[in-house]
Amino acid sequence: MLKKLHRSALLIIIAFALLFVAHPRSSAYSVPVETIRIGLFYGSNELSSSNLAIRYGSGYRFGWYNSSREFVPIASTSETQITMMKDKNMYLTWSSTYTDEKPSSYAGAVGCYHILLDRLPADYTEACELASQFSGGFVGYYNGTWRVCVGSYESAAAAEDAIVERDFIGSAFSASSSCIVVVKTGTTNILFEFDCGSSSHFAVQPADVVDPDTGEVTTRAQAWCKGRSYYGGFQYTRLSGNDITVVNFVGLEDYIKGVVPYESGATWPIEALKAQALCARTYAVRNLGNHSSRGFDLCNTTDCQVYFGTNGATDVSDRAVEETAGKFVVYNGELCDTVYHSSDGGATEDSENVFYSALPYLRGVVDPYESTVNTGYSSWSYTYTADDITWILQNKGYNCAQIVSVTPTYTRMGNIYSLKFKDENGKTFTFSRSSAGSILYSSTLKKYTHSQRFTIDIANDNGIQLYVNDANNPVNSNELYAIGSSGTQAIGSAGSYYVLTGSGAEEIEVRNSGPELIADAYVVSGSGWGHNVGMSQYGALAMANLGFTCEEIIKFYFTGVSIE
Ligand SMILES: [Zn+2]
Incomplete structure (x- = not known):
């Protein structure tokens, strides 16, 4: 009996041991997607046409991305320079660009009316064969059906005339406001047309270079889009039924390679770039879907993270991404909000004193390292007259009279927390957190608050207001x-x-540093550039120069985190 018990206990122990061996502690966070969607041109930067040129690769495949973000190919071209444009009358200028505004003189037109042949090809191959029999013939894919069109005309009447003239069996046709036309760049030759309404959006995937014998990829494709080179594919969506939103579908690690050299210096020491890669990767996955209303995850600007593709990458910036691949900054089993800024000027800040929520790992730290490098913003100072402040507030839409006093408050780190302005009628205007950091920023006056780390005081040369035997009438x-x-x-x-x-x-x-500062002029003195929360990029550079590892850098700026 005793023996039996022992055996079962042993079995249980073995079972547990196996459990741990078979399932090593999994990463705290598994990436939900392999492919990330980055908006390249969207909103007010939508394009009427967008070109691609092969940098490395062999032509393009046409298709769409399914809900798992996998490319579904349906057609291809061996052309290396193609332009996607909206299916409107587009004009080829003498400088080989396309415009939707008809110039007085132009090299050619891509009209949005075509002759749609009645004959229905069975598949893509048959459609290609049919199209090749006609000058100006091309294949179209409309809501799941292969068709062949001929020619491009600026009006339905012109297309109808051509039907009669060329004795075609077909009809004048123009696709919907979601249609994308592909032409050979610099020409009016249509290569392909795609219109599946809103059910699937046209996408182009540059084809990798493949060894013809082994079938192995020898060079991964990269394509130029508006002067920048990218891995991955491109989706073209006419969200508003007019111009085109261009989205790069790119592998997460390739995306990070296109962020690190632009968010940090591409030739910075590798431990600083590894810290940047960890922040960029964690931020990206945590913020997937920031811009889902526009059909992509993140934009390519500082609003999310700067992403300019592969042009600026260096061996060291690529290596920083590879050496941290799949790793994230984690707190309590969750991805951190790994915010970062250019320089902290001496101290970072608690998240709730700049943004709104208090995160346990976003605590202000005194930074003894950053000042060992040149950040370009180690100290700055601007003098604001009371008139300047009055003008700035009024210009930013605040209904104030002449400002007569400023009352600042500071955080425990010595960064600005709030600014209360009082006007001559006694009305007050208070700005806190990031608003305190930005309210005095004025491009017009060329007077700036570059970070949260500044103090405001009475400008020395103008004296201060004193009350002498009369509480109502101050004297300078x-x-x-x-x-x-x-x-x-x-x-x-x-x-x-x-x-x-x-x-x-x-x-x-x-004293001139009482709580309420009353003066005709104030001096703002500060240091740093950015919002002061999370990692200082120049601080990371400084720490790397001093021999710290990326893990030490991350753990210095993010309290209590781990890298998993
Ligand atoms: Zn964004």
């Missing part, structure tokens, strides 16, 4: 004189002064 301290040990002296802005009183000379303190 520069207009007051005291008789001191060295004779009559002006009372300046701040400091100790000896004045003669009924009981002899007494020291008085003139």
Whole structure:
């Protein structure tokens, strides 16, 4: 009996041991997608036409991305330079670009009316054969059906005339406002047309170079789009029924390779770039779907993360991504909001003092490292007159009268927390957190607050307002004189002064750093560039220079995290 018990206990122990061997502690976070969707041109930057040129590869495949973000190929071309355009009348200019505004003189037109042949090809191959029999013939894929069209005309009437003239069995046709036309770049030759309404969006995948004998990929495809080179494929969507939103479908690690060199210096030491890669990857996966209303995950600007493709990558920036591949910054089993900024100017800040939520790993830290490198923003200072401040507030839409005082408050880290402005009618305007950091920023006046790390004080040369025997009428301290040990002296802005009183000379303190600053001019002095939350990129550079590893850098700026 005893023996039996022992055996079963042993079995249980073995079973547990096996469990642990068979299932090593899995990563705290599994990536939900292999392919990330990055908006390249969208919103006010949508394009009427967008070209692709092969950098490495062999032609293109046409198709769409399914809901798993996998490319579904349906057609192909061996052309290396193609332009996707909206199916509107488009004009080829003499400088080989396309425009939807008809110029007075132009090299050619891609009209949006075609002759749709009645004959129905069975498949893509048959459609290609049929199209090749006609000058100006091309294959179209419309809502799941293969068709062949001929020619391009600027009006239905012109297409109808051509039907009669060329004795075609077909009809004048123009596709819907979601149609994308592919032409050979620099020509009006249509290669393909795709219109599946909103059910699937046209996509182009540059084809890898493949060894004809082994079938192995020898060079992964990259294509140029508007002067920048990208891995992955491209989706073209006419979201508004007019211009085209261009989205790059790219592998997560390839995406990070296109972020790191632009968000940090491409030749920075590798540990700084690895820290940047960890932040960029974690931020990207945590924020997937930031722009899902536009059909992509992240945009390519500082709003999300700067992503300019492969042009700026270096061996070291690529290696930083490869050496951290699949790794994330994690707190309590969850991906961190790995925000970062250019430089902290001496101290980072608690998240709730800049943004709104308090995250346990986004705690302010005093940064002793950053000042060992040149950030370009180690100290800055601007003088604002009360008139400047009044103008800035009014220009930003606040209904204030002349501003007469400023009351700042600071965080425990010494960064700005709030600014309260009072106007001559006693009305107050208070700005807190990131708004305190940005309210005085004025491109027009060329006076800026570059970070959250600044102080505001009364500008020295203008004196301060003092109340002398009259609580209602302040006098400027520069207009007051005291008789001191060295004779009559002006009372300046701040400091100790000896004045003669009924009981002899007494020291008085003139302070300009009281809670409410009343003056005609203020000086803002600060350091750093950015929002001060999370990692300082220049601080990471400084730490890497000093020999810290990427893990030490990450753990310095993000309190209590692990890298998994
Ligand atoms: Zn964005």
